[in-house]
Amino acid sequence: MAEHAVEARGLIRTFDDGTGIRGVDLAVTPGEVHALVGLNGAGKSTLMRLVLGMLAPTAGTVTIAGRGFEQTDWSRVGHLVEYPLAYRELTCRQNLVLGARLHGVMAEEIVRMVDATIAELGLSQYADRRTGKLSLGNRQRLGLASALQHNPGLIVLDEPTNTLDPAGVILLREALLRRADVGAGILVSSHHLDEVARIAQRISVLNAGRIIGTLDPRGVDLERSFFELVRRDDVAA
Numbered sequence: 659m660a661e662h663a664v665e666a667r668g669l670i671r672t673f674d675d676g677t678g679i680r681g682v683d684l685a686v687t688p689g690e691v692h693a694l695v696g697l698n699g700a701g702k703s704t705l706m707r708l709v710l711g712m713l714a715p716t717a718g719t720v721t722i723a724g725r726g727f728e729q730t731d732w733s734r735v736g737h738l739v740e741y742p743l744a745y746r747e748l749t750c751r752q753n754l755v756l757g758a759r760l761h762g763v764m765a766e767e768i769v770r771m772v773d774a775t776i777a778e779l780g781l782s783q784y785a786d787r788r789t790g791k792l793s794l795g796n797r798q799r800l801g802l803a804s805a806l807q808h809n810p811g812l813i814v815l816d817e818p819t820n821t822l823d824p825a826g827v828i829l830l831r832e833a834l835l836r837r838a839d840v841g842a843g844i845l846v847s848s849h850h851l852d853e854v855a856r857i858a859q860r861i862s863v864l865n866a867g868r869i870i871g872t873l874d875p876r877g878v879d880l881e882r883s884f885f886e887l888v889r890r891d892d893v894a895a
């Protein structure tokens with residue numbers, strides 16, 4: 659069986675107030691878009707940070723392409739969790755070149771790759787503008803470009819459509835589907851059920867730190883199914 663792009667087993671990380679992640683198993687297969695949905699505070703960002711090794715688990719394991727963190731090839735991972743990391747005084751293009759170097763992209767590949775991603779995310783007219791002068795949405799597009807440009811095998815994005823305009827949402831959707839088509843495994847969190855239903859093969863519902871069920875992306879009235887799952891879980895708790 660092909661190995662997972664990422665696999666988490668028995669992940670636990672609770673905070674002092676008792677919230678956090680309370681035992682999660684999760685896998686993303688190559689070529690799959692796996693969406694995580696949940697209410698504010700359900701634990702989506704915490705889970706993504708655990709999956710990326712940005713936060714240490716109290717218990718559980720994560721493997722990326724079959725390897726533990728120590729052996730992970732981080733040049734094959736792209737992520738945007740929390741806010742886009744970019745130097746304000748550098749231009750969009752300069753930030754992307756730097757990101758490409760950090761991801762180990764070969765020098766002769768960088769210009770072509772950066773130009774392609776700038777066009778892909780609709781940043782051409784801002785390419786030479788200082789990042790500090792970009793609007794919030796264009797800074798988000800830059801963060802996404804940096805996460806995607808090196809065509810990673812694993813992509814992890816936390817609420818990537820935040821601050822994007824409708825054109826940006828479509829560009830992102832197409833960019834993700836293109837990468838999934840060539841085998842990337844994509845883990846993406848969102849509050850927009852309709853949007854994730856367009857791209858995800860699997861939608862996992864997170865509530866109070868646990869995965870409580872899945873939604874069928876082709877199902878009708880996803881909102882109702884989502885709230886029903888959450889309500890039942892809250893009542894059981």
Ligand SMILES: Nc1ncnc2c1ncn2[C@@H]1O[C@H](COP(=O)(O)OP(=O)(O)OP(=O)(O)O)[C@@H](O)[C@H]1O
Binds near residue numbers: 673678699703705
């Ligand atoms: N570093 C931290 N220290 C203490 N508590 C934390 C920390 N990070 C997250 N939490 C708590 O863990 C819970 C889950 O937060 P998290 O940000 O993962 O939720 P989320 O599902 O991403 O929410 P949202 O949709 O609002 O972004 C919250 O109650 C939050 O206050």
